[in-house]
Amino acid sequence: MKPVIFTENLNVGYDKKVVVEQVDICAQKGELICLLGPNGSGKSTILRTLTGLQPPVNGRVEINGRDIATIKKAELAKKMAIVLTEQVSLGLLTVFEIASMGRYPHTNFMGRLSAEDEKIVNEALDLVDAGYLKNRYYFELSDGEKQKVMIARALVQEPELIVLDEPTSHLDVRHKVEVISILRKLCLEKGITVVLSLHDIDIAIKGCQKILLIEKGKVKAQGTPEEIIKTGTIQSLYSIEGANYNELLGCLEFCSPVLPEVFITGGNGTGTGVYRAVSRAGFGMCCGVLHSNDIDLHVAKALNCDVVEEDSFSRITEKHYEDAAAKMAKMHYVIDTGFPVGKTNEHNLDLIIDAIKMGKVVFSLTDQSELKGRFGDWAEKIKCCKNPAEILQIIPPQTGSGC
Numbered sequence: 001m002k003p004v005i006f007t008e009n010l011n012v013g014y015d016k017k018v019v020v021e022q023v024d025i026c027a028q029k030g031e032l033i034c035l036l037g038p039n040g041s042g043k044s045t046i047l048r049t050l051t052g053l054q055p056p057v058n059g060r061v062e063i064n065g066r067d068i069a070t071i072k073k074a075e076l077a078k079k080m081a082i083v084l085t086e087q088v089s090l091g092l093l094t095v096f097e098i099a100s101m102g103r104y105p106h107t108n109f110m111g112r113l114s115a116e117d118e119k120i121v122n123e124a125l126d127l128v129d130a131g132y133l134k135n136r137y138y139f140e141l142s143d144g145e146k147q148k149v150m151i152a153r154a155l156v157q158e159p160e161l162i163v164l165d166e167p168t169s170h171l172d173v174r175h176k177v178e179v180i181s182i183l184r185k186l187c188l189e190k191g192i193t194v195v196l197s198l199h200d201i202d203i204a205i206k207g208c209q210k211i212l213l214i215e216k217g218k219v220k221a222q223g224t225p226e227e228i229i230k231t232g233t234i235q236s237l238y239s240i241e242g243a244n245y246n247e248l249l250g251c252l253e254f255c256s257p258v259l260p261e262v263f264i265t266g267g268n269g270t271g272t273g274v275y276r277a278v279s280r281a282g283f284g285m286c287c288g289v290l291h292s293n294d295i296d297l298h299v300a301k302a303l304n305c306d307v308v309e310e311d312s313f314s315r316i317t318e319k320h321y322e323d324a325a326a327k328m329a330k331m332h333y334v335i336d337t338g339f340p341v342g343k344t345n346e347h348n349l350d351l352i353i354d355a356i357k358m359g360k361v362v363f364s365l366t367d368q369s370e371l372k373g374r375f376g377d378w379a380e381k382i383k384c385c386k387n388p389a390e391i392l393q394i395i396p397p398q399t400g401s402g403c
């Protein structure tokens, strides 16, 4: 079967000036493809060229094996729907009337809707969960609701391909997820091919089947999200300063200050929230001893913490224990995250007791009733807190500079 959309030797741009060169796209039926790149990298220019709104500088765009330049606009409108970024001003029209506009390639000369057309409009509104809005005026809607109506209008065209330019901009996280979920549903259940641009790395990686990374006039990489997530690729794409992109978890972490002042244990996810809270308060951290397969280790590294790492499933070795103790000796504060204790990490409890012996200010997020069982008589020397916020009320705030 011919790809729904295919490009060959495609250079896109304005007049003779190339904005992005060698854009090779091959989208099959039902695929969701995302262009990801910084502001001004050329995503909209590519999308405008793919939809025939502007000619290529070089090369060609094919829809179902035919050069887009040879397809009449009326015919193209039955194959492809376009949802662009611009906020459209649609005056005093209702949602139903706006969605109905998508039917124009199929209606007769008078543009009158048949009962079948109305059914299609209603189904499209229901499919994007906007049926309840159909009698509302468009101008009354929130941005998220407007975006759903625009997708419904595209659907009403009954296209094989929908092209959307930044369909999630201006939306909160819930609506971003909702819009991408709707598009995924269209791909999976209706076999529609979707090509879109996004700014949101996280959503692109978790929601799209193929990604094209656009940077500095080139397609820097393309493939499945798993192929794209190679160390450093996304970090460098956005030149992120003051934050690290964690490729394993697919999330951004704001770097904590370089000079650590707090030693924090962790393990089994008990550290993640504590590290973030302590980092936000401006403290640098040293974390350990954490196993290589622990989520806390990955978050701590993304936060730029100094981490003492142990092999997965291994008992903490004397060497790593001593490394951690040496680092802890230089800190002002020590926090026990209340991590679950097993054979592999029980040495971390000894670290907390060492901290008391060293005269550190030691906090624990373990429940007060369990503190004695966890640390014996040493428990009396530990300040028990319910959450990181309580600890941060006790220790003086820092004004860290970040990385």
Ligand SMILES: Nc1ncnc2c1ncn2[C@@H]1O[C@H](COP(=O)(O)OP(=O)(O)OP(=O)(O)O)[C@@H](O)[C@H]1O
Binding pocket: 014, 019, 037, 038, 039, 040, 041, 042, 043, 044, 045, 046
């Ligand atoms: N009509 C135009 N004529 C000439 N140059 C243009 C035109 N529209 C955009 N450009 C330029 O083309 C380049 C790419 O712009 P484009 O809008 O495609 O990027 P983008 O990746 O979609 O950006 P953003 O994420 O900010 O929307 C920019 O340098 C822009 O200034």
